[in-house]
Amino acid sequence: MRAAVLRTYSEDLSLETVADPVCEADGVVLRVLACGICRSDWHGWTGEHPRVKPGQIPGHEYCGEVVETGPQSTWKVGDRVVAPFLLACGACPACQSGHSNTCGRQRLPGFTEPGAFAGLISVPFAHNLARLPDSLTPVVAAGLGCRVTTVWHALTDRAALQAGEWLAVHGTGGIGLSALLLGCALGARVIVVDVVPEKLTHALTLGAEAAIDARDGDAAQRIVEMTGGGAHLSIEALGIAATTNASIECLRPLGRHVQIGMPVGHTARMEINMNAVYMKNLALFGTRGMPSWRYPSLLSLIEAGRVDFTPLVAREVTLSGASAELRAFNGPTAPGVAVITDFSA
Ligand SMILES: [Zn+2]
Numbered sequence: 001m002r003a004a005v006l007r008t009y010s011e012d013l014s015l016e017t018v019a020d021p022v023c024e025a026d027g028v029v030l031r032v033l034a035c036g037i038c039r040s041d042w043h044g045w046t047g048e049h050p051r052v053k054p055g056q057i058p059g060h061e062y063c064g065e066v067v068e069t070g071p072q073s074t075w076k077v078g079d080r081v082v083a084p085f086l087l088a089c090g091a092c093p094a095c096q097s098g099h100s101n102t103c104g105r106q107r108l109p110g111f112t113e114p115g116a117f118a119g120l121i122s123v124p125f126a127h128n129l130a131r132l133p134d135s136l137t138p139v140v141a142a143g144l145g146c147r148v149t150t151v152w153h154a155l156t157d158r159a160a161l162q163a164g165e166w167l168a169v170h171g172t173g174g175i176g177l178s179a180l181l182l183g184c185a186l187g188a189r190v191i192v193v194d195v196v197p198e199k200l201t202h203a204l205t206l207g208a209e210a211a212i213d214a215r216d217g218d219a220a221q222r223i224v225e226m227t228g229g230g231a232h233l234s235i236e237a238l239g240i241a242a243t244t245n246a247s248i249e250c251l252r253p254l255g256r257h258v259q260i261g262m263p264v265g266h267t268a269r270m271e272i273n274m275n276a277v278y279m280k281n282l283a284l285f286g287t288r289g290m291p292s293w294r295y296p297s298l299l300s301l302i303e304a305g306r307v308d309f310t311p312l313v314a315r316e317v318t319l320s321g322a323s324a325e326l327r328a329f330n331g332p333t334a335p336g337v338a339v340i341t342d343f344s345a
Pocket residue numbers: 038039040041060061085146147
């Protein structure tokens with residue numbers, strides 16, 4: 001199969017013909033239909049992701065068609081499925097108690113084993129897969145492996161967003177746009193913050209009530225003023241200290257901050273305003289992925305037409321186009337995300 005392989009950090013991925021993947025007993029092999037290019041891939045590509053080593057095939061937000069099944073898998077050849085980026089074992093205490101996104105035996109294609117920047121991918125623990133509704137195109141469905149599901153879990157489970165609450169979204173990349181679309185669908189009033197004017201304009205067309213350019217001064221203070229005391233819930237969607245602090249500082253007393261952006265840098269540490277956390281009695285949540293049993297709740301909302309993720313996708317690219325998309329994360333990005341849909345070139 002053709003695959004894009006990371007050979008040298010921060011250099012173009014190497015387009016190679018590699019051996020087809022082997023199907024595991026509890027898994028399937030998918031022909032990849034679409035694979036999103038995510039900021040987490042960029043973390044791996046730059047070498048700052050602790051587990052991504054040269055030789056890695058990136059790609060963790062994919063959907064595909066089953067072409068081979070292991071003897072323990074209940075999927076059939078031809079089924080179209082989406083996979084969470086984090087594949088849980090299904091048997092450990094975390095999985096058995098419903099928190100499979102914290103599984104200690106989790107497998108991570110695209111980070112620690114071959115990912116979906118390739119024609120085929122082997123997916124172990126196939127019980128994590130969800131069937132794609134016919135109404136959903138592969139290019140839109142790719143986001144359901146990572147960004148959309150992560151945000152769905154963050155808003156509805158971790159921070160229990162309520163209709164009528166003010167939701168602040170710091171960073172309007174794939175995570176931020178997903179938070180805007182889902183926040184609106186859930187009845188929240190959404191304010192977005194970014195530093196790219198086109199992304200702010202784009203967010204306003206998608207239902208944001210206000211869009212703040214962080215370069216114009218204290219974004220947190222402006223959110224406090226606009227909301228009459230601060231947002232109820234704020235999410236950080238980039239992984240840097242400036243936006244994390246803005247997210248914490250824009251909250252009203254008893255507000256909730258959710259860290260969705262993967263912290264940047266080799267140490268992944270940052271200096272944050274703990275005085276605001278203390279004085280305002282804030283709650284800070286971490287979140288990563290979504291337990292796969294929660295797919296039906298999200299897919300039914302999409303199938304019913306209550307939320308449309310089409311605006312999330314800005315471009316479809318070929319496998320050889322992935323390197324330029326990774327490089328683009330070095331600076332401020334354009335609105336929307338890129339999805340690989342042609343795996344032959
Ligand atoms: Zn991702």
